[in-house]
Amino acid sequence: MIKKRIIFTFYYCDGFFVQSRNFDLQRVGNINWIKKNYNLKKISNFIDEVAIINLSSENSNDDFIKNLKQLAKSFLVPIMAGGRIKNFEDVKKYFNNGCDKIILNSNLYRNIDLIEKVSKSYGSQSIVASIDYKKSGKDSFIFINNGKKQINEKPSEYLKKILKMNIGEVLLRSIDKDGSGEGLDFNFLKYIPKKNNKNIILAGGSGNVSHIEEGLKNKNINAVCTGNLFNFISDELKNTRQNLLKKKFNLATWNSQEIEILKNKFK
Secondary structure, three states: OOOEEEEEEEEEEOOEEEEEEOOEEEEEEOHHHHHHHOOHHHHOOOOOEEEEEEOOOOOOHHHHHHHHHHHHHHOOOOEEEEOOOOOHHHHHHHHHOOOOEEEEOHHHHHOHHHHHHHHHHHOHHHEEEEEEEEEEOOEEEEEEOOOOEEOOOOHHHHHHHHHOOOOOEEEEEEOOOOOOOOOOOOHHHHHOOOOOOOEEEEEOOOOOHHHHHHHHHOOOOOEEEEOOOOOOOOOHHHHHHHHHHHOOOOEOOOOHHHHHHHHHHOO
């Protein structure tokens, strides 16, 4: 049986890590702040993956790559990263600097050829298709460009196209719930075809252990993202994982020290 996962998300914008609320950004601190306030290797014991998303302006990829590389050295779990990926050269930079999977959003809509090229070079499991959506009345609409541009396509039709692509996972992120801490939005799951065989990651609104538990209980959800920098400076991640393991959730167990020993052994 496929293990369920907890994914911690960092948002980065123009030199600083930020908090996101409904896709509005609030500056928190730079890479030195992250290192000072986080024991990143310790955190690796309590999460399954890290997502690092670049929300920077047009010409800030080099700075993001430097930060990605630094964070990758500190974590002992897989890293997925995305944002500002325009072409295959950007993809190679991400993979060459610590990324294990890439997250594609706007390019899903604009550049199908890129997905095929990445899939052939790195494998379809290395691609996470990100879909940002927002509700209006009873309907939901899909947005690209960091939630700034709505696409003129029904969610059910768009998802059918995405799920047929050579990708490994789909990340569904609610703009309405983003950063709210009010709980996850499960309504969008109704657009997923019944015969879907891709992993589904749910993001937006996870503020405490009960929200993560509710998400991982759902048979259609393989992983839940949380990105609250302040709530997880303390032992919240540790408490969350221990609580879920006590309740017999299908999560992986490991010890970061053992992983580091093995990692050094095979260098």
